[in-house]
Ligand SMILES: O=P(O)(O)OP(=O)(O)OP(=O)(O)OC[C@H]1O[C@@H](n2cnc3c(O)ncnc32)[C@H](O)[C@@H]1O
């Protein structure tokens with residue numbers, strides 16, 4: 689039977705990119721929407737690393753399956769690395785991609801230094817809290833107006849000089865070859881056999897010796 693891996697994200701753009709690269713392996717990819725209502729994960733970490741682990745470990749613990757989470761964002765040099773971990777809510781708690789794009793254009797309107805980097809950390813966690821971490825980064829330049837209709841988030845503003853296009857002007861396959869998420873996923877797919885073995889070992893420990901980690905009165909807990 690195939691091991692299940694839950695994509696612990698509510699972002700449709702990310703989900704598409706993650707699914708595309710994770711298909712074809714002996715693992716069944718599930719979405720959060722395949723399960724009932726799940727409490728929101730509080731993303732109050734100071735780093736992408738912290739938040740990726742929070743999301744993956746929380747969802748894995750709640751659902752009892754291994755989970756993969758991505759925390760990512762855009763770091764703008766002239767803004768001291770902002771919006772960074774606040775990228776999703778740069779223009780406010782319920783900001784849309786368009787709101788965030790507008791706010792960034794406004795913040796950068798008189799700025800000559802347009803250097804920016806997308807960063808991504810992917811955490812794969814099991815219900816015990818054990819986890820693996822992968823990272824990717826990609827450098828580019830912010831445009832002065834949106835260009836392109838593909839992708840999501842800040843893609844229409846992120847100009848990638850090597851391809852002379854914004855990320856929103858690339859196909860999903862082209863973006864995956866060079867993007868922050870694509871790089872983290874390249875490492876994951878290269879190591880997929882090892883990762884799936886690791887997950888199997890971690891999950892078999894839970895199912896054969898629940899007292900090790902899950903039961904509050906388990907033998908390691910008192
Ligand atoms: O936390 P989840 O549920 O995964 O979904 P999210 O959209 O809140 O995701 P993050 O907390 O990681 O916030 C990252 C934000 O950074 C932006 N972002 C990340 N990767 C991007 C990419 O490949 N292209 C464009 N924008 C991206 C985008 O606006 C995201 O909302």
Ligand SMILES: [Mg+2]
Nearest residue numbers: 698731759776
């Ligand atoms: Mg988020």
